[in-house]
Amino acid sequence: ELLAGRARRVLDELEQARHELARLAGLSGGRLRVGTFTTAGIHLLPPVLSAFRRAHPEVELAVADYEPPGGIGAVVAGEVDLALTHAYEPAAAEPPPAGVLVEPLLVEELVLVASVGHRLSEGTGRLPVGELAGRPLISSAPTHPPRRGVEKALAEAGATPAVVCESPGYALVCALVSAGLGVAVVPEMVASMATAPLSVRRLEPASFRRTISVVHRGERSTAAAATLLALLRSGFGRGSAAPAR
Template structure:
């Protein structure tokens, strides 16, 4: 049986004329969308697309499957709309809090899937630097919020009535200027080799980051540049310019807009866990549905 998500990907490519444009429409990266299409071709047992310098075109098998896929997706959309009406998802507003990295890299495909299934629900997205999103959920300002914690870091219980559901955990990695001596080599870098290295940090008031920096200080690294901003964009830019090294979540390093050297550390005890905060005793259909999509969506390759 064909996966409806992959059928929708094929239809999007047929309509957009290229994998890149279809990926932008669906909220995927082009490599992730290509993987979905490759799996669909294996399921179909035939080539469905031909790539050329201006984009893609459908093969005969692709044309046939797209025609059938549109009918299947239309029926599924009707079913979703009817079920949404029964479940209270035919209108209303869903307020979602997020922090920058998750909001730009992880949340858009999930919200896109939610919107396709429930087009009548108004989405409101607000940015909260952790842990402020958790407090916003407790105050009723937002229905759920993405947040994060670091390891090592303090264990802080959420406010009364708020629960945290972990979605994914990622390593913290070393980032350096391109060509830096510490970025050479494919294996893990012993943390002891950070001794004497100037550190670029964004943790003036963040208890989680302070604990991470305490570990790095124990290895001999000391803060040379302190950014009075919680975001990692400026940190990575300063590192890229050679003002020091930094330890950042792997996702941050992967999507940095400035060139960086990246190296995993040994031992691998520095981590960041991304969770969703929600009001535990309020099972609003829209919030519950989005939580289910977050559970599945955060496991999808980006």
């Protein structure tokens, strides 16, 4: 046990030295492993990776899908160099594990989506969440940890689950809504980029939100990870997502 503890410290020092030398030498090779979740992987990550590839064509890129909060554990375990993850409000905040930083990139509201012509989509003002009382709701992954707080708040407002959709992917949720099986509350990025025809309306209060963050190792990040992190900051730097259509 004594030897194992010392060996871990020695290996950590060697890894840190390798990272520092890589920064001095520049990005002339190596591998960058990125974790993401589906929405960010489709709508946010590709242009950033494209910019990275243009600047550093010799770095091998690997992308893996982790449903949040799985990406955090993947960074802790060393499976990926950094990862995109998300958290919802309302929800109980949990501190990140030791050794990693969770840095917010953008915050987006959760909005109501309904089938085209649905009565709840009428009007241009915000819809009080109490108006969902008694309305058939597509309950989006009620057992999914990031969504539990949102599902609880909707239930307290009186929304009645008509369909329980256990998939954390929103494409299926939007398809069920478009087919008239109920309404749903989804991130505005999902609503604005859905392929199924939908009506969208903002909610009151505006405290239903999703924060997209990047998980990284701070000063212990590799040179490649630090470069991609800078691109993510410059591209999304804590702003809000584009408004839903």
